Amino acid sequence: MKRLVRTKKDLGNSIREIRLERDMTQKELANLSGIWQETISKIETGTANPRMGTISLLLSALDLEFVLTPRSKSSLKDWEKIFTNGL
């Protein structure tokens, strides 16, 4: 399943999903990545606005990477997302 990441909310949701798929706790991911559990919590909930360096550590710990691609068309138009919270 393809995980698109455009916003910090997307990022947090994806990281949480993947972490859980692997039966990992935030503490375990924290140990692996060198990022604090508290920080991971804030990133996953979308509270934080993490730096690229922090994101890199998490990607590395989860053995993930970004692939930069042209945006796929969304089923929702941008103006519709204003109402559905999809953006």
Next chain:
Amino acid sequence: MKRLVRTKKDLGNSIREIRLERDMTQKELANLSGIWQETISKIETGTANPRMGTISLLLSALDLEFVLTPRSKSSLKDWEKIFTNGL
């Protein structure tokens, strides 16, 4: 051509490449994204460690997105990259 982004250096290189492919100046990208030209310069050169919010604005301006995927195997082993600067 697939652009892998693992580090802030990767990010800067990719953004610059794509910007140039589109014959865009940093100033133009700045106007489009709302990020200052000076900041874009620092991001492209890998000097800065940008926040996800900043990255999002650039992705949006360039109509790009990240796809989160398992890491592809590199042709170089990690220890080799230490010598080739590939990391």
Next chain:
DNA sequence: AAAAATTATGATGCTTAAATCATAAAACTG
């Protein structure tokens, strides 16, 4: 080469990410 445009760099100020500690809240487990 001179002029113009583009990019890089350096400083300041404000804001905030992240480390760190403490603890509260929620979700499991026996």
Next chain:
DNA sequence: CAGTTTTATGATTTAAGCATCATAATTTTT
């Protein structure tokens, strides 16, 4: 339900991002 684990939150401190202005260095154009 009590106890444990996991996750969330809040405060404090330090470091750094980003806006902003100024200007230097580089590249492009004429």
